[in-house]
Amino acid sequence: MFVMQEGPDLNRGNINLEKTDPITGLDTTAWFFSQTQRDPNFYPLHKSTITFFNVMNFKTINQRFSYPGGNAYLCKFRDELRRIFEGENVLRAGADHLVVISLNLAIEDIADRIKELNLVMGRFEGGLRNQIKAGIYVSDGSPQKPIVMMDRASLACREVHGIFNKEYAVFDDALKIKLEEKQYVLDHFEEAFEKGYFHVYYQPVVRALTGKVCGYEALARWIDPVKGMISPLIFIDVLEKVHLIHKLDAYIIEQACKDLRDDIDSGYAYQPISVNLSRLDFELSDIKSVIDRVVAKYNVPKEYLVLEVTESAFASDQKSLGETIKEFRDDGYQVWLDDFGSGFSSFNNLQIYDFDFLKIDMNFLRTFDQNPKSRVIIASIVDMAKKLGIHTLAEGVETEEQYEFLKRIGCELIQGYYFYKPIPLEDYHTKRAELCSFETNESPEERHYFDEIGRINFLDNTPLREHKLEIASDIPIAIIEGENRKYRFIFVNNAFKKVMRTFGADTTDEVLNRLHKNDPGILRKRYEGLIHSEETHEIVEFFEDFGDVKIVSKARFLTRMGDKIAYAFVIKVLSAKK
CATH class of the missing domain: 3.30.70.270 (Reverse transcriptase/Diguanylate cyclase domain)
Structure with missing residues (x-):
């Protein structure tokens, strides 16, 4: 494919060549x-x-x-x-x-x-x-x-x-070298499969709210004895062009399930592993049967194998691809839309197909510092996804500023060099205490707990309602976590902080202290209201008096994990001393 093919010998006089193109006259x-x-x-x-x-x-x-x-x-x-x-x-x-x-x-x-x-x-x-x-x-x-x-x-x-x-x-010379590398891949990929030059690297995914590891992405790497590390941008492109990418993807899926089984059997903390699927996986193989066989072979829970379908897979608008995705989700697999925002069909895909997560294309973060539009676009994607009931993950996060911004707008999961680079499995074996401990990893109960919390839209005018199609604004909102009647704020937005300052509170601890000093009857009424919200899932309303400032707060129960319980609050100032 990449070999320079020689054309006919144009010096030979017996070749009849048309001078003029009949359509354009050129x-x-x-x-x-x-x-x-x-x-x-x-x-x-x-x-x-x-x-x-x-x-x-x-x-x-x-x-x-x-x-x-x-x-x-x-x-x-x-x-x-x-x-x-x-x-x-x-x-x-x-x-x-x-x-x-x-x-x-x-x-x-x-x-x-x-x-x-x-x-x-x-x-x-x-x-x-x-x-x-x-x-x-x-x-x-x-x-x-x-x-x-x-x-x-x-x-x-x-x-x-x-x-x-x-x-x-x-x-130019750079492109010439790149094409030579592609030619090398074309000449040696069969040998790479046979001799085991392909390896799986794992990149952790972390929860924005907690910083805990909550998943991994399995990434293919080709380590060649002659060329060393060959870029995935090179070999994946070639394997797609020669219609062999499904063979590589099947290998990565099997290796990921095998490694996950090893972690489960070893008693270490384990997380869902996401694998990438190409459009050609759906065209050249019965990818559903391939995955089902591997999952059964290693006895891996289906919810622990996440399927990432890149947005370019939908370019051909294949009906069968959509049907297969539905079969995966109906059967208990999670399906994520990878590289969201990289193509023209992004929003059309959301209309037609159902996904569990959107992975926001890393190119938006590459211009994060120079182009303020990037922030608006990312926030709009998160806002839209929440209204559609889809979770969000941002990839390519490299700085604390990016991370803090994403956490502030409610993006739930983070992946990038700011936390972890992709590393081979053997490195995890040497870093078990750091990467595979229960202190640094999310438990299954925590995953469900924070997934429910993640449905709250910090960018919405009415965040206590679910899945509305309305324009967002900066309403004062907080998430409060309670355990045995002791409460703490785990999130407050800027508007909430502004309201806090109207009654002289600079920290959330000061707010809690003032609330705890209220009349016992008021405290009991507030507690009973929160219990009522959990039992009925209704929004409850409270009136608080801070002397010169009177506020009304509305709360909705979100989720519970054992003794821990989470609520979302919005507040409004009713009166304040001028």
Whole structure:
């Protein structure tokens, strides 16, 4: 797939090459390249720059506008290229591929023209907003086969497929090395399977509220005797292209279940392990049967094997994929939507499919410090997920500021280098006391307890109601945990802190102290109200007098774990001394 394939011998005179493409009327690349090889004076190709263009999802254009409409799109594409690249050679390379060959344009000039092209073609009639990608190859001045030059431009174009904020790529030394690595993977992946070069690394997931480990993600790593650690970005891409990714995923699933069984049998604290599923797992195998067999083989509880389906898996809108996901969830597995926000279909997927968790794409956190929009988008995702009854996890967390922000907006689970890096299983064996102790790990009872707490939406106007479709605002809200009639705050938002200050309390302990000093009759009435809320799941209301300040508070029972019980509170100031 990644080998540079040589084309026909264009110097042979017995090959009949069409000069003109019948749809666009452009010269064909095959004819143009044959002329450069026959006649050195025809065009100085060795001094040129080749820009290869590809229309994304051209099949959609044909489906929406029919084939004549698709041909009209190509002709519009041709006209704009001729206008934008006036004086350069515009050629047809087949399918939805057009090529520009130029002599005097720098990469920056070509990039500006690509941007203009997308702006113009984005206004194509019919309301179709489609993107055109490009790959650029600049000749180094040495004689080269034309097919190799265009192939390199095409390979560069392929690098930006599926990357929505990149319009073009340049074939440079870094890309050449990357393609050589892909070729190595292509040549050696069978050997890697046979000789056990693939390993499972585990990255802990922690609960934002407590910092305790509450899960792991199983990640594939290829440790090669020649190349060392080969990047997953390289080998996963190759295995997907050659339709062997399901073989790797099946291996990771089996290893994860085996390791989980070992932890259970050894008496250590154990957590759910999430594994990644590719779109091709659903296409190339009966993935439900594969997983069911492995789970039964190692006698692993189904709720302890979490299935992460990447958002790109839904690009083909397969009905069977949705049916299989429903079967998984009906059978007791958790299904998470991975990389949420990485593609255009994010919200459509939430309409069609049901998920237990959203994993927020780490790219939002990469711009966290520089782009304030990232915070708004992340908060909006958490707010929306809570209203839909879906839990949230943020991946790629690397700083305390990111962590505190995510905790403040109610994102429940955290994954990233701020807490833990992915490490091999043998490292866990040497760090059992730290990573596998019951003090640092969440218990099953705590998991259920905090999952219920996590349903509260700190960003909502009316957080005591469940699953509403309303715009959020900053209502004073707190979560209070009680045990044997002793209470403590485990969460307060900024609005709650502001109300505290109106009656002279700087800390939550001061608030509790003042509440405890109230009349015994008031204390008993408050306690009875909380019991009533637990028994009926109704919202209860209390009036408190802090001298100059009178407030009303509303509370709702959330969940119980043994003697521990959690409530959500919102408060409102009724009167205050001016």
